[in-house]
Amino acid sequence: MTTDGVLGRLNIELFNQLIKQHVVSTISEQFESEQEEIRIIDVRHPVEYQQGHIHGSDNIPISFLRQKMTDFKQSLMYVVTPANDRRAELATYIMRQAGFKAYHLSDVPS
Numbered sequence: 001m002t003t004d005g006v007l008g009r010l011n012i013e014l015f016n017q018l019i020k021q022h023v024v025s026t027i028s029e030q031f032e033s034e035q036e037e038i039r040i041i042d043v044r045h046p047v048e049y050q051q052g053h054i055h056g057s058d059n060i061p062i063s064f065l066r067q068k069m070t071d072f073k074q075s076l077m078y079v080v081t082p083a084n085d086r087r088a089e090l091a092t093y094i095m096r097q098a099g100f101k102a103y104h105l106s107d108v109p110s
Contacts, residue, residue: 039072040079043091054081062087069098078102 040057042049049059060068072078078095080088083105095102 038077038079042081043087057081062091065091072100079105081105
């Protein structure tokens, strides 16, 4: 800040309730989109990706995401995995800030 101000702090539950839902949009595994082409991006490290991933997903580690976004198409819908991963949430936020239709894959209740 360039002037005096007041610093506030939110606990994780309040942050998720008030802020997170507006900056990181989620989607469940049961998504269907007949009018849009979907690209699934897994933002984990290659070693993690090789241990298991969603079939058809592309491995783009988050450290390379900004460089690779120049190849992304605005017309596609992007689903970022894995579920419940902070890197995937961050990647979704970065992509949405860049104007892409990006959604973080959420856990699906059993």
